[in-house]
Amino acid sequence: xxxxxxxxxxxxxxxxxxxxxxxxxxxxxxxxxxxxxxxxxxxxxxxxxxxxxxxxxxxxxxxxxxxxxxxxxxxxxxxxxxxxxxxxxxxxxxxxxxxxxxxxxxxxxxxxxxxxxxxxxxxxxxxxxxxxxxxxxxxxxxxxxxxxxxxxxxxxxxxxxxxxxxxxxxxxxxxxxxxxxxxxxxxxxxxxxxxxxxxxxxxxxxxxxxxxxxxxxxxxxxxxxxxxxxxxxxxxxxxxxxxxxxxxxxxxxxxxxxxxxxxxxxxxxxxx
Numbered sequence: 001x002x003x004x005x006x007x008x009x010x011x012x013x014x015x016x017x018x019x020x021x022x023x024x025x026x027x028x029x030x031x032x033x034x035x036x037x038x039x040x041x042x043x044x045x046x047x048x049x050x051x052x053x054x055x056x057x058x059x060x061x062x063x064x065x066x067x068x069x070x071x072x073x074x075x076x077x078x079x080x081x082x083x084x085x086x087x088x089x090x091x092x093x094x095x096x097x098x099x100x101x102x103x104x105x106x107x108x109x110x111x112x113x114x115x116x117x118x119x120x121x122x123x124x125x126x127x128x129x130x131x132x133x134x135x136x137x138x139x140x141x142x143x144x145x146x147x148x149x150x151x152x153x154x155x156x157x158x159x160x161x162x163x164x165x166x167x168x169x170x171x172x173x174x175x176x177x178x179x180x181x182x183x184x185x186x187x188x189x190x191x192x193x194x195x196x197x198x199x200x201x202x203x204x205x206x207x208x209x210x211x212x213x214x215x216x217x218x219x220x221x222x223x224x225x226x227x228x229x230x231x232x233x234x235x236x237x238x239x240x241x242x243x244x245x246x247x248x249x250x251x252x253x254x255x256x257x258x259x260x261x262x263x264x265x266x267x268x269x270x271x272x
Contacts, residue, residue, distance in 0.1 A: 030122035098172025156232030173258030
């Protein structure tokens with residue numbers, strides 16, 4: 001019997017391109033999907049994202065105004081609490097969104113065109129834009145409503161938000177693995193985070209904490225984020241204790257560790 005020769009492709013034939021990075025089309029599609037599923041079904045929609053911090057700031061302002069004549073810095077309780085509440089909520093919201101990115105888009109990860117990086121990038125872009133708009137709207141609204149004579153240091157506030165976003169991306173990426181593989185970690189992490197609002201200097205100043213507790217609080221990364229943002233709101237506030245190296249180092253280490261774990265076990269996470 002004569003052998004059947006199988007034609008071989010030409011030596012210079014182009015191979016199908018290998019997709020290594022997230023494409024804009026997939027990222028935009030995931031962003032639109034999240035916008036429609038998380039906010040599109042609610043009658044209030046994105047308005048609730050603004051009303052939630054407004055309600056919190058208003059409640060804190062009323063409670064503290066009843067017991068104190070003036071805030072720890074400045075003359076207006078609303079702007080003081082906004083300088084602490086807004087960056088804190090920006091971190092919490094983006095951290096939670098990144099941590100649950102794999103679980104939220106788990107049905108889509110079985111498609112070859114969607115990667116775990118896509119789910120993270122889409123949520124980071126969408127929620128970072130949302131939190132930045134909330135910051136702009138509320139700070140501007142408070143200044144106009146109370147007719148405050150102050151000029152915000154926008155670059156300093158922006159740096160505080162960059163610190164918040166970088167920390168939330170790093171810790172959220174690492175938690176994205178643990179929350180998917182070990183569901184019990186969600187409850188454990190929630191317990192660890194319960195006292196964060198109190199110990200992150202949102203409702204008081206870091207400088208007023210007595211020693212040695214002040215040195216202990218310094219290791220809380222959110223202290224630096226709130227302090228940096230507050231120094232951009234109040235020109236007289238001294239935020240010399242803020243360490244950018246500390247925040248960005250934690251962000252880089254946790255983000256790298258999270259990427260390594262996700263890359264190694266992302267296939268197993270689909271079947272969990």
